[in-house]
Amino acid sequence: MSSRISQSLRRAALRPSPPTILRTPIIPRRFQSALQKKDGPVLYSAHAKVVGARKGHVEAESLNVDLTMSKALGGPGDAGKTNPEEMFAAGYGACFQSAMNAVAAKDGITMPTAPEDSIVETTVHLIGDMQNLDLGLRVDMKIMVRGLEEEQIKGIVEKTKNVCPYSRAIKGNVWTQYTVVKLD
Template sequence: MASGKFIPLARLTCRSGRSPLFATRRYLNTKTAPSLYAARAHVVGARTGHVDGENLKVDLTMAKALGGPDDKSKTNPEELFAAGYGACFQSAMNAVAPSLGLKMPKDVEDSIVESTVHLVGSMKDLDMGLRVELVVKVRGLDKESLEKIVHKARQVCPYSRATKDNVYTVVRCETM
């Protein structure tokens, strides 16, 4: 409204439950958007089974904290989610940095995302969910620049978008 144009009050009516003073963000319609890539997995045996994918063969085990054996040669769904989220978030950071006039470091060791996925709730009550912590460490950027990259990455990372408003996620930035 700062433009000085007259806008009828009826057009200011909030249709989305949001204040009309804030622009509505357009979201990707994931139901109809073209698929860029599809990953498939064949799972047998649940948390103590095996996963096969086009480029993946993984044996699963119940985490020791959940009563499973301490088998370091196997993984679990939470570790797989943590790995996927961390890799996806780091890719989003690399993708958005140039749009902000910033450069991510070229050496892969100078940009690290440590992701922790917590299985929370009660197994007994069958009331479980996830909580995520991401620690982003980058060498060669000041904290303000890193925070700008992380803020924008949270808006475009497919994992961040998929978990928004239903998985409590904390992202912490550290310069190295």
């Protein structure tokens, strides 16, 4: 009897397993938007030309900056020059803050108008293994607002995560820590 069982097990092990089918999840229509399509409506386009990589130069319609390799990565970290991580931090922070203002307005909440009363500090970390070229980003974002209750700020931040184009673009790819601080 045991020989029949072991014979059956051997045959089963030799049988090819059914193919694994990977399917693209079907998104219900109510969750689809023009943003999920290659031909979504363009509101604005930005174009930049980079020459020389991290030691080069960036030109855009209203941007003209020199790049430097940061000291932490073995470069000179030249004063007055920037790097991709700083530009990403600036872009993400500005975009997130603008999206916060839009979310608050839509919810009938008045954000402070003085620049020093609503501050977003964004730190972008280049992480990984340079030897194996296994690199990525991690983000720490500190949101500081004066004149609103902490729970209001947290509510705005939660909604903003789903509205900000940068947040949406990196969702699931970049670990982001959001810290909310109520300014006195």
